[in-house]
Amino acid sequence: MRAKLNLLSLSALALGALAGVVTGCQSYDFEPVEPLAIAQTTVEETITALSSKPNIMLLVDISGSMTLPVRPDEPTCMVRDSQGATVLCGYENGCPTTTCPTRWTELQGAVPQFLTNSGPYVRFxxxxxxxxxxxxxxxxxxxxxxxxxRKGLPVVEDDASLLEHANSINTLIQAIPNKGTGQPVGGTPTSGSLTFVGSLDGLKDPDRKNFVILLTDGLPNCNEANEFSGAENPLQCKCTIANNGCGTAGVPFERRGCLDTNESVKAVQALKDSGVTTIVIGFGAETASGDGPAVLQAMAAAGGFARSCADDPNACGRNDTCIAATGLCSRTFYQAGNQEELADALERISKEVVNPEPCLIPLKGPQLPSNPKLIVVYVEDERLQPGDGTWSLTDNGVLFNGATCDRIKNSRPEDPIKIEIRAIRQR
Structure with missing residues (x-):
């Protein structure tokens, strides 16, 4: 088999020497030259076009705190409880959602567009x-x-059927009331929930990309086997129950009420080890301050999903930075405080996981070559020159065309197409 040469090995720098006899004092001015910085990107893809539509399990938190207002400082968010006292709305004291939207109603407002736009290309x-x-x-x-x-993975996957399936999921979400029978209640058993979805056969498909989108507004708790006790290890427990409801030995929430960081991270890691990528979205005040960011950061890092900002340096949002060298955000999880921010996070996720064009291998920012000549493409270990019937370099990546694209589209799980792209970027 013919060996493939690394692009970096194709360039060499030759230095010449000038020698002579000098009979007098000479002076020379040297101008410093910045050394050439070179970065190489290698992208390898094994494509099976008919299996390119990913599985995405939406794991949605419907704990009681989802009924809390997104803007608690709004005067209309103060209501009368059953005793006649003025209290912040939420839980059993429903919010007037037309003037005081809650986390749940904001989620309901953000989800439809995401499901409509992604529906034809995703198995939700x-x-x-x-x-x-x-x-x-x-x-x-x-x-x-x-x-x-509430809705399993679809059986058929033509675009129209998948969109109908996605819309039915939206209908189910919209049917959950903010107040009344079936409203969000309870705690946040995140580790147990992640473990449960990981046991579902549908997310074990080796011929697809499998994702879990975890959308949560609270700190993980409800683990009766938590390694920490609020009575014995109060500092490590980090009790999530009001009035230190974990602090007495023998009470039901001595362990259940403790912050369940380690087991939640382990559950995400177990999903990753089984081929499932977890995308974490924190929604609400608890996910933006206190212990929330550290917990979600650890979970998202274990999940294996990189938040890209290569095509938009402002993509990382508030209180976060875009690392120019990598094109990735410093924060590994998405954080949203209202409907607009949640809709934006979902849209960005959609762009990362949905590929309506199976003949496009996306390259972003630092992955793109600095010169179109500094890229080589191999299909099944054969180097292809750009042109009609092979491929072209676009702003979005390498786009295959003609016979090569047809070859990709006709691939099957039992007969995949191996593609390798090597690009150099001079910085």
């Missing part, structure tokens, strides 16, 4: 958690079961 499913009918006691911590899978 929906699981909600917790599986609770009460906001108090141990029952508030019930982990999901098959009853929590």
């Amino acid at each position: 499913a929906l699981t909600t958690y917790p599986e609770a009918s009460t906001g108090s006691g141990v029952a508030a911590c019930t982990k999901p079961t098959v009853s929590s899978v």
Whole structure:
């Protein structure tokens, strides 16, 4: 087999020497020259066009805190409770959502466009958690079961059927009321919920990319086997229950109420080890301050999904930075405080995971070559020159055309196409 040469090995720098006899004192002015910085990108893809539509499980938090207002300082968010006292709305004291939108109503407003835009290209499913009918006691911590899978993965995957399936998921989300029977209640058993969706056969498809989008507004808790006890290890426990409800030995939330960071990260890592990428979205005040950012950062880092800012340096949002050298955001999870920010996060996720063009291998920012001549493309270990019937370099990456594109589209799981792209960028 013919060996493939690394692009970096194709360039050499030759230095010449000038020698002579000098009979007098000479002076020379030297101008410093900045050394050439070179970065190489190698992208390898094994493509099976008919299996290119990914599986995405939406794992949506419907804990009681989702009924809290997104702008608690709004005067209309103060309501009368059953005793006549003026309190902040939420939980059993429903918010007047027309003037005081809640986290749940903002989520309901952000989801439709995402599902409509991505629907034809994604195999969506929906699981909600917790599986609770009460906001108090141990029952508030019930982990999901098959009853929590409100919509499974689709059977057919033509564009029209997938869009219809995605729209049916939106209908289910819109049907969950902010107040009344079926409203969000309970705690946040995140580790158990991630473990549950990881057990579903649909996310074990080796011929597809499999994702879990975790959308949560609260700190993970509800783990009865938490390694820490609020009574024995109060500092490590980081109790999530009001009035230190974890601090007494023997109470139901001695361990359930402790922050469940380690097991949640382990659950995400287990998904990653089984081929499932977890994308984390934090929605609400608890995910932007206190212990929230550190927990979500650890979970998202374990999930293996890189937030790209290569094509938009402002993509990382507030209180975050874009690392120019990598084209990635410093924060590994998406953080949203309202409907607009959540819709933006979902749109950016859609652009990263959806590929309506199977003949395009995306390259972004630092991955693109600094000169069109500094890129080589191999298909099944054969180097292809750019042109009609092979490929061209676009602003979005390498776009295959003609017979090569047809070859990609006709690939099957049992007969995939191996593609390798090598690009150099001078900085």
